[in-house]
Amino acid sequence: MDNRNRAKRIALQSSPPPSSSTSTNEDFSSDHSCYHPQQNIEISTELEDSEDNEERRDPEGPIGNLGEINHPDSDEPVRGRKRVRNFDRWAKNIRKRKRTAGQEYRNVRGSIVPAKVFTPVVCSCRFKCSEQVSSENQEAIHVMFYQLTSWDAQTTWLCSTIKTLEPKRRKQRQNAQNPSRINYVRQFMLLDKRVCKSFFLKVIQISNKRLDYALRNKKSVSGIAERDKRGQHVPANKLPDEKLNWIS
Numbered sequence: 001m002d003n004r005n006r007a008k009r010i011a012l013q014s015s016p017p018p019s020s021s022t023s024t025n026e027d028f029s030s031d032h033s034c035y036h037p038q039q040n041i042e043i044s045t046e047l048e049d050s051e052d053n054e055e056r057r058d059p060e061g062p063i064g065n066l067g068e069i070n071h072p073d074s075d076e077p078v079r080g081r082k083r084v085r086n087f088d089r090w091a092k093n094i095r096k097r098k099r100t101a102g103q104e105y106r107n108v109r110g111s112i113v114p115a116k117v118f119t120p121v122v123c124s125c126r127f128k129c130s131e132q133v134s135s136e137n138q139e140a141i142h143v144m145f146y147q148l149t150s151w152d153a154q155t156t157w158l159c160s161t162i163k164t165l166e167p168k169r170r171k172q173r174q175n176a177q178n179p180s181r182i183n184y185v186r187q188f189m190l191l192d193k194r195v196c197k198s199f200f201l202k203v204i205q206i207s208n209k210r211l212d213y214a215l216r217n218k219k220s221v222s223g224i225a226e227r228d229k230r231g232q233h234v235p236a237n238k239l240p241d242e243k244l245n246w247i248s
Contacts, residue, residue: 100154102146102205118142121202129199133190138203141190145204155225158214163187186215 087093098105102116118139123129133141148154165185188200201208217226 096151100146100148100151116142116146116205118205121199123196123199123202125196125199127194127196127199129195132193133195133199133203137191141203142205152225152228155214155217155228158211159218159225161189162211162215163189164215164218 095105095107099113104112104115106112120135121130121138145154145157148157163186165187166183167185170183186197188195188197190200190203201211214225218224
């Protein structure tokens with residue numbers, strides 16, 4: 001056993017150390033009998049990690065501006081993780097557009113609302129609405145109303161076709177605890193011809209609530225309805241601009 005150990009020591013001492021720029025005297029043991037290449041491996045891995053970190057810090061490296069990643073083999077930027085908001089593709093905005101256009105859509109509760117399909121209206125009131133406005137004209141008015149691009153445009157059209165007048169005569173009620181609060185008369189006009197309210201609503205296929213909303217926001221001076229203010233308020237939990245600028 002002693003002879004074998006002596007032979008191994010002589011062979012290790014006679015063999016030259018490996019040629020490496022990172023080798024030092026610390027790679028050998030105190031008596032220079034053993035060589036430990038593990039330190040060189042650790043040093044090489046540390047150098048590789050430092051080179052990777054330098055490439056990541058380099059502004060002209062593979063990572064460019066925020067939100068864009070430049071591929072090293074091509075000059076075209078690739079979209080990063082941060083997505084750009086597309087308001088037109090939001091579900092609620094798609095639902096609003098379809099509702100304004102009279103198309104079939106799915107509401108918030110998940111139920112399907114059918115499309116607005118024109119059907120000729122027959123009215124036998126004292127204004128003779130069906131005789132004054134034919135079925136072809138009814139369909140043209142129906143299509144024109146739902147071709148308007150926005151809710152505000154439809155509201156403006158409704159206000160322009162309805163006249164609000166003061167009554168010519170007022171009937172005085174005796175011993176009335178709640179006198180009548182209606183002090184106006186509404187005239188519904190289609191193609192400059194007066195029609196009844198029921199005929200007007202059926203041709204356009206809107207509810208009485210939609211009509212009252214448009215007339216309630218109508219300005220008395222200009223006769224034009226106010227702009228729809230829904231969804232225009234500032235969120236209550238939004239940070240002020242000063243704090244956002246300070247963070248950035």
